[in-house]
Amino acid sequence: MLSVTEALEEVSRHAFRLPTQECLAIEAMGMALAEDVISPVESPAFDKAMMDGFALIAADTDHGNVNLEIVEEITAGNTASEAIESGQAARIMTGAPLPPGADSVIMVEDTQIDSENVDRVQILQQVKRGSHVLKKGELLSKGQVVIPAGSIIRPVEVGILSDFTGAKALVHRRPTVAIISTGDELVGPNIEPGPGQIRNTNGPMLEAMAIEAGAVVKQLGIVRDNRDELSAAIAEGLEADVLLISGGMSVGVKDLGPSLLAEQGVEKIFHKVKLKPGKPLWFGKQGGTDNPTLVFGLPGNPASSLVCFHLFVRTALNELVGRSNVSPFVSGFLLTRDFVNPGNRPVFFPAFASRKEGGGATIAPLNWKGSADLATLAQANALACFEENSQYEAGQFVSAVMV
Numbered sequence: 001m002l003s004v005t006e007a008l009e010e011v012s013r014h015a016f017r018l019p020t021q022e023c024l025a026i027e028a029m030g031m032a033l034a035e036d037v038i039s040p041v042e043s044p045a046f047d048k049a050m051m052d053g054f055a056l057i058a059a060d061t062d063h064g065n066v067n068l069e070i071v072e073e074i075t076a077g078n079t080a081s082e083a084i085e086s087g088q089a090a091r092i093m094t095g096a097p098l099p100p101g102a103d104s105v106i107m108v109e110d111t112q113i114d115s116e117n118v119d120r121v122q123i124l125q126q127v128k129r130g131s132h133v134l135k136k137g138e139l140l141s142k143g144q145v146v147i148p149a150g151s152i153i154r155p156v157e158v159g160i161l162s163d164f165t166g167a168k169a170l171v172h173r174r175p176t177v178a179i180i181s182t183g184d185e186l187v188g189p190n191i192e193p194g195p196g197q198i199r200n201t202n203g204p205m206l207e208a209m210a211i212e213a214g215a216v217v218k219q220l221g222i223v224r225d226n227r228d229e230l231s232a233a234i235a236e237g238l239e240a241d242v243l244l245i246s247g248g249m250s251v252g253v254k255d256l257g258p259s260l261l262a263e264q265g266v267e268k269i270f271h272k273v274k275l276k277p278g279k280p281l282w283f284g285k286q287g288g289t290d291n292p293t294l295v296f297g298l299p300g301n302p303a304s305s306l307v308c309f310h311l312f313v314r315t316a317l318n319e320l321v322g323r324s325n326v327s328p329f330v331s332g333f334l335l336t337r338d339f340v341n342p343g344n345r346p347v348f349f350p351a352f353a354s355r356k357e358g359g360g361a362t363i364a365p366l367n368w369k370g371s372a373d374l375a376t377l378a379q380a381n382a383l384a385c386f387e388e389n390s391q392y393e394a395g396q397f398v399s400a401v402m403v
C-alpha cells in the first residue's frame with residue numbers, strides 16, 4: 001500500500017498542464033498565470049509628485065526660509081507648460097508630473113501664502129532634494145517581470161494586469177470535473193430516505209469542493225450499483241479532465257468501480273493508500289498525453305471522500321492549472337491536548353486551528369467519530385496529521401491540512 005507522500009507524487013506525475021487560454025483577469029481569480037507578466041514600460045512613466053504642495057528646486061531652500069514665485073498649477077493628468085527656474089515654484093497636486101527643472105516637492109502644510117501676494121509662496125523649511133517625488137522608473141523598469149508565471153491571480157494581480165495586459169490573463173483553462181455518486185442506498189436531498197437508505201451528501205459536497213478549487217463541474221448524479229448504469233455514467237464522465245466516483249471502491253459485493261473502470265480502458269495507477277480516513281482511494285488514468293482523464297475512486301464514507309479530495313484531488317487540480325509546489329500541508333501547529341493514534345495508518349483528524357496569543361497557532365483535535373461523521377467536520381477548519389501507532393503530548397508541534 002502506498003504512503004500518502006508516494007500517492008501524492010503519483011498524482012502529480014500523471015497530471016499534465018491543461019492548454020492555455022486568454023481570459024479577463026477578473027474571471028481568472030484564483031487561477032495561476034501561465035506566463036510571466038512583463039512591464040512594457042517604466043513605472044512611473046514620469047517623475048511624480050507624491051503630495052499636494054509646491055514643486056521646486058531643493059537648492060533654493062538651502063538657507064531655510066525662502067520666498068518663491070508661483071509660475072503655474074499642475075494637476076494630476078496634466079503636464080507643466082514650462083520649466084521652472086531658480087526662484088520659482090509650481091503649485092502641484094499628488095500624482096501630477098513634476099515640471100522640468102524641479103527636483104522636489106514641499107507639502108502645502110509646510111508653506112505659507114500671504115493673501116496680499118498670492119503669486120508667491122513662503123517656503124518655511126529647508127527641502128531635501130527628491131522629497132515627495134517618485135522618480136521615473138523607480139517602481140519598475142521596462143522589461144522587468146512584474147508577476148512570475150505560476151502566481152495565483154488575486155485582487156492585486158487583477159490590478160497589475162489592468163495596467164499592463166489590457167486586464168487580460170493567460171491561464172491554463174479551468175479543469176472540467178465530472179462527479180458520479182454510486183450506491184443503491186442513496187437518495188436525493190428532497191426525498192425521504194426509506195429503510196436502509198441515506199441521502200447523497202458526497203455528490204454535492206464534492207461539487208462544492210471542485211468549484212472552490214476552480215473547476216467547472218458536471219454533476220452526473222446518483223448511479224445505482226448496476227453494471228450497465230455505472231458503465232454508461234463512467235463513459236460520460238471520461239469526457240471530463242477529472243472524473244470523481246464516490247463509493248464502490250472497497251471490496252464489497254457491489255463495489256463495481258475498479259472492474260468497470262478497467263473495462264473502459266482506465267489504467268489503474270494505485271488502489272489503496274495508507275491513511276485514515278480514505279484507505280480505499282483508487283487512482284487511474286485514461287488516455288496518454290493527449291487529453292487524458294484522471295479518475296479518482298473516492299471512498300464512500302463522507303469524511304473519507306472529503307479528506308481524499310483535499311489531499312489528492314486538489315493536488316491534481318493544482319497541477320492541471322499550473323499551481324505547482326502548493327503543498328497540502330502546513331506545519332507548526334501546537335497541539336492543545338494529548339492524542340493517541342493506535343491504528344496502523346496515519347490519521348488526518350478533524351481539528352480546530354486558531355491563532356495563539358503572541359504568535360504561532362494551536363490545533364485542537366475535535367471529538368470526531370470516524371469516517372461517517374461529517375457533522376464534526378463542520379466544526380473543523382483543519383485536519384491534524386498524526387503518524388501511525390503514535391502518542392502525542394499537548395505542546396508538541398504537528399502539521400495539518402487546512403479544510
Ligand SMILES: Nc1nc2c(c(=O)[nH]1)N[C@H]1C(S)=C(S)[C@@H](COP(=O)(O)OP(=O)(O)OC[C@H]3O[C@@H](n4cnc5c(N)ncnc54)[C@H](O)[C@@H]3O)O[C@H]1N2
Nearest residue numbers: 181183200201202203247248249250255279299300301304
Ligand atoms: N472488508 C473490508 N471492508 C471495508 C474496507 C476494507 O478494507 N475491507 N474498507 C473500509 C473503508 S476504510 C472505507 S472508507 C469504506 C469505503 O467503501 P466504499 O468506497 O466501497 O464505499 P461504500 O461501501 O459504497 O460506502 C461506504 C459508506 O459510505 C456511505 N456512502 C456512500 N456513498 C455516499 C454518498 N454519496 N453520500 C453519503 N454517504 C455515502 C455508504 O452508505 C456507506 O455507509 O469501506 C470500508 N469497508
Ligand code: MOO
Nearest residue numbers: 277278279304371
Ligand atoms: O479509510 Mo476509511 O476511509 O477509514 O473509513
